[in-house]
Amino acid sequence: MEEQKQTALVTGASSGMGRETAIRLVEKGFQVIAAARRIDRLNELADQFQGITPKQVDLSQPEDTEAFCRYISDLPAPVSVLINNAGYSIRGALEDVSMEAIKRLFEVNLFALIRVTQACLPGMRNLRKGTIVNLSSIVGKFTFPGSGVYAATKYAVEGITDALRMELAPFGIRVVAIRPGPIATEFNEVGNKLTGDLMARTDPDYKPIYQTAGASTGKMFAGLSIPGPDLIADLILEAVLSDAPKAVYSAGPLSEDFLGKRANLDDDAFHRFMMEKFGLMGLQV
Numbered sequence: 001m002e003e004q005k006q007t008a009l010v011t012g013a014s015s016g017m018g019r020e021t022a023i024r025l026v027e028k029g030f031q032v033i034a035a036a037r038r039i040d041r042l043n044e045l046a047d048q049f050q051g052i053t054p055k056q057v058d059l060s061q062p063e064d065t066e067a068f069c070r071y072i073s074d075l076p077a078p079v080s081v082l083i084n085n086a087g088y089s090i091r092g093a094l095e096d097v098s099m100e101a102i103k104r105l106f107e108v109n110l111f112a113l114i115r116v117t118q119a120c121l122p123g124m125r126n127l128r129k130g131t132i133v134n135l136s137s138i139v140g141k142f143t144f145p146g147s148g149v150y151a152a153t154k155y156a157v158e159g160i161t162d163a164l165r166m167e168l169a170p171f172g173i174r175v176v177a178i179r180p181g182p183i184a185t186e187f188n189e190v191g192n193k194l195t196g197d198l199m200a201r202t203d204p205d206y207k208p209i210y211q212t213a214g215a216s217t218g219k220m221f222a223g224l225s226i227p228g229p230d231l232i233a234d235l236i237l238e239a240v241l242s243d244a245p246k247a248v249y250s251a252g253p254l255s256e257d258f259l260g261k262r263a264n265l266d267d268d269a270f271h272r273f274m275m276e277k278f279g280l281m282g283l284q285v
């Protein structure tokens with residue numbers, strides 16, 4: 001008798017790492033539910049790859065997320081692989097980010113991830129197996145100046161991931177965090193668009209800080225080769241297919257340098273390292 005295909009769910013499958021991961025999973029024989037807002041993109045993917053079910057959801061809207069979760073709960077074959085990938089960033093010093101924008105960011109990057117995970121867990125527990133992969137970031141463990149709000153969502157994802165890994169191990173459910181450095185996807189373009197023109201709207205007090213940190217960031221990125229989403233999709237697949245996945249997979253530029261320093265320096269020394277790195281040490285406004 002033919003073995004029943006396992007169901008995988010990938011959020012944010014309309015572009016970037018989610019799209020590449022959905023393709024790899026379907027190629028490995030999974031039945032893949034590909035979720036995002038841009039249904040045209042998902043339909044295209046489903047036309048290209050047999051075994052992909054497109055599902056439209058706006059994870060910034062709690063009622064939409066709830067309807068999506070009811071769909072997950074009613075699936076005939078439970079989700080055994082969950083890739084919590086949907087996410088985006090906004091930038092700005094804390095004073096320059098509106099509460100509305102912050103709440104929306106947490107809704108997508110954190111609350112929807114939690115809710116979708118809750119919806120998948122009864123099925124995984126019944127199966128006594130499953131893999132949950134949560135997209136964190138290198139900024140799940142430290143932050144750049146001007147990235148505090150985005151980093152806060154990823155710090156929270158790390159906390160949830162660490163707790164789940166312990167809570168679910170007794171059921172044979174594996175929980176993995178992925179910490180990419182900068183990856184060439186639509187992520188930057190989306191972040192730029194949603195952030196808007198910070199220099200135009202910030203208080204003049206902040207301008208030297210943005211200028212100094214921006215110039216240092218420019219230097220840091222000059223000459224860096226930014227890999228495409230394949231790098232991360234391959235890692236996600238490695239974790240899903242492994243008999244004993246690692247707790248965390250990190251990859252991409254800047255990842256070793258910053259995460260290495262974060263792991264090896266105490267809090268004060270790491271603060272000084274970051275202030276030097278962004279040219280902010282000694283800056284007085």
Ligand SMILES: NC(=O)c1ccc[n+]([C@@H]2O[C@H](COP(=O)([O-])OP(=O)(O)OC[C@H]3O[C@@H](n4cnc5c(N)ncnc54)[C@H](OP(=O)(O)O)[C@@H]3O)[C@@H](O)[C@H]2O)c1
Nearest residue numbers: 012014015016017036037038059086087182183185186187
């Ligand atoms: N690229 C990087 O440098 C980088 C580095 C570290 C971590 N990450 C993380 O990696 C994950 C994937 O990012 P990516 O680089 O692949 O970016 P991307 O190409 O912009 O893809 C983001 C995905 O999230 C979906 N999404 C965004 N808002 C949504 C919403 N309200 N409802 C449902 N889906 C939504 C988008 O689909 P729709 O727009 O169609 O809804 C898209 O499929 C994110 O969690 C991101 O934070 C990215």
